[in-house]
Amino acid sequence: MKPVRLSAAATLALPRWAIFALGLLYILPGLIGRDLWKDDAASYGIMWTMAHGSLDDWLAPNIAGLPALDEGPLAFWLGAVCIKLFGWLVGDVMAARISTIGIFVTGALSVWYTAFHLGRRADAQPLRLAFGGQPEPDDYGRTLADTALLIYLGCLGLLVNSHETLAVTLQGSLLAYFLYRAVRYVEAPSTANAGLIGLALGALTLTRGWLSPCTLMLALLLCTRFLDMPAGRTLRDMAIAALVALLLALVWILPAATLHPYQLSPVASWQRWNLNQIGWPSWHSLKAFCRVGLWFFWPAWPFAGWAIYAWRRQSRLLHIVLPLSFVGALTLLVLLDPAPESGDLLKLLPPLAIMAAFGLPAMKRGAINAIDWFSVMVLTMIAGLAWLWWIATLTGWPAQLAKNSARLAPDFQSEFGMVAFLVAAAATIGWFVLVHWRISRHPAVLWRAVVLSSGGLILFWVLMMTLLLPQLNYGKSYRSVARHIAANLPNSEGEGGGCIATNVSPAQRASFAFYGGLTFAGVKGVQCDLLLLQDSTNLKDSREVEQAFRGKHWLLLWEGRRPYDREERFRLYRRATVPAT
Template sequence: MQNKRWHSAIPSLLTLLLVLAWLLPGLVGHDPWKGNESRSIGFVHSLLSGAPAAIPTLAGEPLPVHPPLFTWVAANAAQSLSDWLPVHDATRLTGGMFVLLALIFSGFTGRLLYGSEHGRLAVLVLIGSVGLLVRAHEAIPQSALLAAYALAGFGFALSLRRPLIGGALAGTGIGMAFMSIGAVEALALLLAAMLLPVMAPAWRTRASLAAALAMVVSALPWLLIWPLMLYQQAPGVLAEWWHVDTLGRFALLPAHGGMGTLYYLTFLPWFAWPAWPLALWALWKARRHGLTAPGIALPLLMFLSLLGVLSLTNDPREIHGLPLLLPLAWLAAGSTYTLRRGAANALYWFAMMTFLVVIAAAWVYWSAFDLGVPARLSAHVHKIQPGYTGEFRPLMVALALGYCFAWLVLLVLLKRTPQRPLIAWAAGITLAWGLAASLFMYPVNARMSYRSMISSMEPALPSHGCVASQDLNEAMRAMLDYWIDLRTLPVKSLAQSHCPALLVQYDENFPPELTADWREVWQGNRPGNRSERFALYRRVQARH
């Protein structure tokens, strides 16, 4: 009996091993990267430096772009791990923790909707999704949103068996979605909850009323506590957040234009591969009599609700679509055992050939970066990335070889089962990320980090007085505060500035034109990046 239990536990253990091999590399060991990650780390650094917990603050300025759940959790993690990890690594680990929670709850949901075997399949589809690969390893609040959606989906599914517990979990997920990004994403979940009884008879019972009550009660604290705290401390910041970053996101308001109706459908073919064709197959199989079944209705409504709400916003971005992967993964997991043999074999061979090419390309480009061979390719890649000096790193090479060997062994041992294509693809994605994290983390870090550029600028800064800034992006402001404790004073015109120094960001095609009162003392950019340039000026004549 014990041997039988151990044998049945092996697939779950292998899935866990694959998840860890996919998730852990790249979470620590490199600088904050430009964009969303630098901004998130800037919020955490500001909170640790004494900013009010209720007021999202970046480099000394209130910036209520989203509620502070991720910042709060990451700041606590950074304090707890301060003896072992810098703030940016601890913040990135927080993102990884939320992604792991999303995988766990998505697996639980798959088990409830389709059966025990399908929980692992939902996880495999998620880690195999191309669009999640890089985002899962960044310090971004959208990782908390992904966990919130997975928890809400699990709560909706569980409410059919345990109404009060399921409703409470669904409400917690809705509240977490609000506290992660804002009201738009929470609204999409509420819309799905209201439509479930309309579409699916399974949620049209008295028990569902108890689940709905539990959902509302559990969601209310998440929806009310932070806005009340912010109102008490900074009512103006709350009003700005509500009008600009909540109501202002909707393109239907007269002051805004440019709806992103079709945007989220245009990038899904690569972003949600291989989930979307499997999800379409599930819908096709259920087209006549199964669309109201819980395993179809729940993920379909969650997908359509979020897609519909996001399509009415005026800031369409790929990162906002991360939760769309969850319902697609559930539908894909439910369709795996019904996939025709020819389609399953095609996906398996496509995965094998794709990642054999990835292996070959990775080692050739690594050789060009770190060994200088072949010489022509080496000259080309170092021209693209001029700030990187190649170096042979035995530990990183051994790790990359280990990923290649493990993937090849897995392919040899895989039996011809309906799960084989998903396992092969998820393992291939894991291989690709393992190669990226081991062989290319250093050159990518040289390109994506502001650290070296800020270090080169630091000697040119004034020893006394403030530094004004013009057109400086939020990521750069955050990293100046994080690396050298410099908080610039943003100005729209030089007439507003009384500072002896001015830092300007500009495009190389449109260099700044300043008066003779300013003298350029430094200019620079991230190595390899030409469009995003910076210049530091010192005032020649003091004001009287």
């Protein structure tokens, strides 16, 4: 017996304007007005170098001369193209983030349409009521699609990564698109659908290597066998998909391997990086996955787990078999990674959110109400703390919060921003209106259980990216340090006189090149007369220079750091002229 019993009144779809407004509130804060932070500055540095560089920079990604040959070039190509097209209009940083908006829209639409097609299938429909009144298949599919999208937007892991110009962000959206194409292929096997599956796999290969595409292809093949699809036709179509994926990957592999940009071997380095992503499962990987996944996949994983349990007595259900197969295969791939990254978990979110949407209708009303009250209390408290923190930075009250703010961001001068205040106030009022609607009307619609979780998370993000954004920029950006370094650069001429040798991280290198216009040693490398050194204030001045540049003589020109970081230190040196003896 099917575990879901619903009336047509419970399947009212969200108004389209509400979905559009939620999407805008979700993605735009954090893109507009935010400086380059250390988390995504390195990726932006690759895009910026490509947009203002030569063909070699597009074939061998680098950050102002520092090779960055891991992952793949597709995400950086998209950002560089946007800089080329829109940089003159909105600035290079915002132009690169236009690609981030497109990536987010692709992922969100793919999740919605995947859940819609799965939800209107006959095997996913709720029980027929004795006297009628059950929802129509399309209405039920739309409601499940709205629910899946709200769960997807409510996941903490997506919020952390979706506003950054990272390859893992594109990987997550492409995985959602692959899932959609896989569903369409199972519903209507054809050469065209197989080719579109190959398009998704090829794009994934150019984004983060070939391990994930190969894993997804094998998982899809196993699903088709479990669903008793014709083996001969399936194998032929999957061969077509693999061929399309290979042809797309060759768009970069062939010219990069034959032209040897900057006398480098980017494809060989990319292959080594791919092979280094797989090893033997370890206790460390398992602990990291469980520890990070607990919050990264919230609130999708409880609903997805319940879906598996609730539908356990049904067999060969596409809405369970397909997402579960991909979650299992990708989880195994993450566990085999010797050094897993939290951002790599993004590729698990789309199938988890879709499966979670099918678990929600089977949950008891008491569990749904508990989730609602948890969301209301916790998220309202967090929003209140954000407002209090902002008030404290402006007025000095409450005193303890003002003291904490001054300790975290010394010398930061807070100013009242009218636009930021109005946006934050409107979002807060909207939150209370949403809570009042949920509590007073007790709506029967299916997505009522997750609308508060998603809405509260969006409210928190809006408050952070409006009221607290100036303080976050002050602490997390290298803009001020870059400008101080640029102001202390000597006027140098001749080979090596204008370039800087450095040991700073890729993110810092990108920030200094963009904000300060610093010219670093290129990919080929030359002897530079300037040295930018990053170390810790706990080290003696001479020891680090002597270890890194033994036998050379340097004169200190400038020393400084970010006010937010009391241990990190930067020093600018010039090569001393040694008189001939």
